Amino acid sequence: MPRAKGSRLTVKDLARDLGMSVSTVSRAFYPDAAIAEVTRQTVLKRASEIGYRPNPFAKSLITKKTQIVGMVVSDLTNPFYPEVMTRLTSLLQKQGMNVMLASAEHPDGIDEAVDLLLMYQPDLMIVLATNLKSHARERCEAAGAPVIFFNRLSADGLGFGVSCDNIKGGMNAANHLVDLGHRELLYVSAFPDASTNIERRQGFCDQAVARGLNPPQVYEAGWFTYEAGYEAGLAVKDLPRRPDGVLCANDIVAIGFIEGVQEGIGLKVPKDMSVIGYDDIAMAAWPSHRLTTIAQPLEEMMDATVRLARDLASSIGHEQHILHIPPGPLVERSTVADRRKHHD
Amino acid sequence: MPRAKGSRLTVKDLARDLGMSVSTVSRAFYPDAAIAEVTRQTVLKRASEIGYRPNPFAKSLITKKTQIVGMVVSDLTNPFYPEVMTRLTSLLQKQGMNVMLASAEHPDGIDEAVDLLLMYQPDLMIVLATNLKSHARERCEAAGAPVIFFNRLSADGLGFGVSCDNIKGGMNAANHLVDLGHRELLYVSAFPDASTNIERRQGFCDQAVARGLNPPQVYEAGWFTYEAGYEAGLAVKDLPRRPDGVLCANDIVAIGFIEGVQEGIGLKVPKDMSVIGYDDIAMAAWPSHRLTTIAQPLEEMMDATVRLARDLASSIGHEQHILHIPPGPLVERSTVADRRKHHD
DNA sequence: CTGAAAGCGCTTACAG
DNA sequence: CTGAAAGCGCTTACAG
Numbered sequence A, B: 001m002p003r004a005k006g007s008r009l010t011v012k013d014l015a016r017d018l019g020m021s022v023s024t025v026s027r028a029f030y031p032d033a034a035i036a037e038v039t040r041q042t043v044l045k046r047a048s049e050i051g052y053r054p055n056p057f058a059k060s061l062i063t064k065k066t067q068i069v070g071m072v073v074s075d076l077t078n079p080f081y082p083e084v085m086t087r088l089t090s091l092l093q094k095q096g097m098n099v100m101l102a103s104a105e106h107p108d109g110i111d112e113a114v115d116l117l118l119m120y121q122p123d124l125m126i127v128l129a130t131n132l133k134s135h136a137r138e139r140c141e142a143a144g145a146p147v148i149f150f151n152r153l154s155a156d157g158l159g160f161g162v163s164c165d166n167i168k169g170g171m172n173a174a175n176h177l178v179d180l181g182h183r184e185l186l187y188v189s190a191f192p193d194a195s196t197n198i199e200r201r202q203g204f205c206d207q208a209v210a211r212g213l214n215p216p217q218v219y220e221a222g223w224f225t226y227e228a229g230y231e232a233g234l235a236v237k238d239l240p241r242r243p244d245g246v247l248c249a250n251d252i253v254a255i256g257f258i259e260g261v262q263e264g265i266g267l268k269v270p271k272d273m274s275v276i277g278y279d280d281i282a283m284a285a286w287p288s289h290r291l292t293t294i295a296q297p298l299e300e301m302m303d304a305t306v307r308l309a310r311d312l313a314s315s316i317g318h319e320q321h322i323l324h325i326p327p328g329p330l331v332e333r334s335t336v337a338d339r340r341k342h343h344d
Numbered sequence C, D: 001c002t003g004a005a006a007g008c009g010c011t012t013a014c015a016g
Helices: A011-018 A022-027 A037-050 A056-063 A080-094 A107-118 A136-142 A166-179 A195-210 A226-238 A251-265 A298-313 B011-018 B022-027 B037-050 B056-063 B080-094 B107-118 B136-142 B166-179 B195-210 B226-238 B251-265 B298-313
Strands: A068-073 A098-103 A124-127 A147-150 A160-164 A185-189 A217-220 A245-248 A274-279 A293-295 A322-325 B068-073 B098-103 B124-127 B147-150 B160-164 B185-189 B217-220 B245-248 B274-279 B293-295 B322-325
Touching: A011 A022, A011 A037, A022 A037, A056 B056, A068 A080, A068 A107, A080 A098, A080 A298, A080 B080, A080 B098, A098 A107, A098 B080, A107 A124, A107 A136, A124 A136, A124 A298, A136 A147, A147 A298, A160 A166, A160 A298, A166 A195, A166 A245, A166 A274, A166 A293, A185 A195, A185 A226, A185 A251, A217 A226, A226 A251, A245 A251, A251 A274, A298 A322, B011 B022, B011 B037, B022 B037, B068 B080, B068 B107, B080 B098, B080 B298, B098 B107, B107 B124, B107 B136, B124 B136, B124 B298, B136 B147, B147 B298, B160 B166, B160 B298, B166 B195, B166 B245, B166 B274, B166 B293, B185 B195, B185 B226, B185 B251, B217 B226, B226 B251, B245 B251, B251 B274, B298 B322
Parallel strands: A068 A098, A068 A124, A124 A147, A147 A160, A160 A322, A185 A217, A185 A245, A245 A274, A274 A293, B068 B098, B068 B124, B124 B147, B147 B160, B160 B322, B185 B217, B185 B245, B245 B274, B274 B293
Antiparallel strands: A098 B098
16 A cells, blocks of 8 residues: 655555564565564565565665665777676676766776765775776775776776786787787887786787797877777888787777778788787677777676675675686687788 | 774764764755854864765655666667766766666666666666667656656657757758759668657658658668668668668668678769768767768757756756757768769 | 664754 | 754664
């Protein structure tokens, strides 16, 4: 028997309806509570009939658990993140957690976004944002909320992280190019303070040298965007040496880069220059691009994140650590050529 | 003087610290409360010093306002939505509202996502999702939360909506093509239950007829995705009549369509066929695509949404209505040809 | 296994 | 303008 129009049903309503005490009714919603199974079933049945659900706010006041995970995003122009954000949200919801979102338009706004979310005392924060030098970790820790950095490391290497092994990924790209006879490499760098960018570059450059090449040239595109990649492509003509193989910091940069190289200075990919991306976003497979790229092991990364989230939210102790998941495979498509026949 | 490690500061702590009553302290946070201005300043100053902020959950228990807006998304593969979602989130945050996110992987999951959000008794729901035949509006209304449909209409035409005038947009596209001498039009339709799709189609087809052409052919691509557009492009060869001008349901469909037409059946855009998109997403301007498109008046739409959100959240009465904002301009790029010279 | 009572952190009539 | 008290909707020792 629903009551006044606007207001939700409360435990009291349900208790009165059932002729039980509020304590008993409340217990029915907790699997571990001491309550007769038959009582629980009666309560649950009636609750769903009349549409009663415990008010999560009142509940959190007692339990000190909010079931809320705060999610901070900023790197919006990269299609990788919307997908992660949205799929992670679905997965977390299936675990009974709800996502509160804060978006920072600029990498420097991350700390602000974090503070906003912290007001709601989330059980956990997940940071999908770029900026290595934010103070997100300290702030969350001070507020008692553990943080997971997804696809990023925190500035100090502390906190929880889920990341693919970007150094290894960079190495794989270098090996692939060297194996196919490339001799002069280039790394197109994106946001300089992103750990992904730094690690991919390091793996790529070190491995090139280890394989006997000159240290790769590095072009600082500055951002993880199509536009930055395009500018980098245009700028290739001003490089001291013309590269024959390049790794871009991620797919969206690579797609812009290829366009810049082809339209701006008339070089052909992969005939004149091979290009590899990183992420394997949906767009990389489009006929328009057919980008060869290092895949991210997205499923594994998300599963690991959700598992970690579940544990942390229920206060299961974990040493802070970074989960390094092996990089996904190098997906061969149409932007890398075999140059071995051209060399001796 | 902060207290025990884990726990947040409370009004009591601040009151004790200041030698005031909790009532007085509490009042300092409400602009309309009866409190001496000097007292308020003292409280606010000390609060920010020791880092006290009222617990929003406890607060909402009394005020029945949560400052939460629930946002439902589903149309994720369309880059239009991540951008809207994220920018809307920023704008709402500036108004003191917080966004709780639920994502439905499938259009049919929208109602489920809505229920989940409703648990948190949001002051307002915003639906960014596709499906015209969900019961989102009824459910939200039953739960006492007003709904704004962004870029969509509800199935029954009720509820609040912010939408560009898609019929007008479709007409503009038809006029542009007819003006440039196109004679045989095609509409590439996406999700059949999306109001945007239906309205754009209607405006386009009706106006073509009004201008003396045959009714445009319609190809049902089924989804707002690149892949659906690509398939549609491939399918052009099976059409009874070869179109010389086409409007796609949105940009991402258009980009896929063009690729399909060019790669699959060797026609050139715009030489053999002109194509217009809808939305003017960032990608449309990329050198890879240079898509001619009907822009959405995004800024106006978001501003209108935020204004409406503010009013509704603070219970300012409004008649339910759809805000129809005039469509943005037709942005001419490189996918429409002038065919007037070929006709007499 | 069940119920009466206390209390989570707040706000808001009600007196003064 | 200020404070003491009641109460928002819940959970959880504490008795029984």
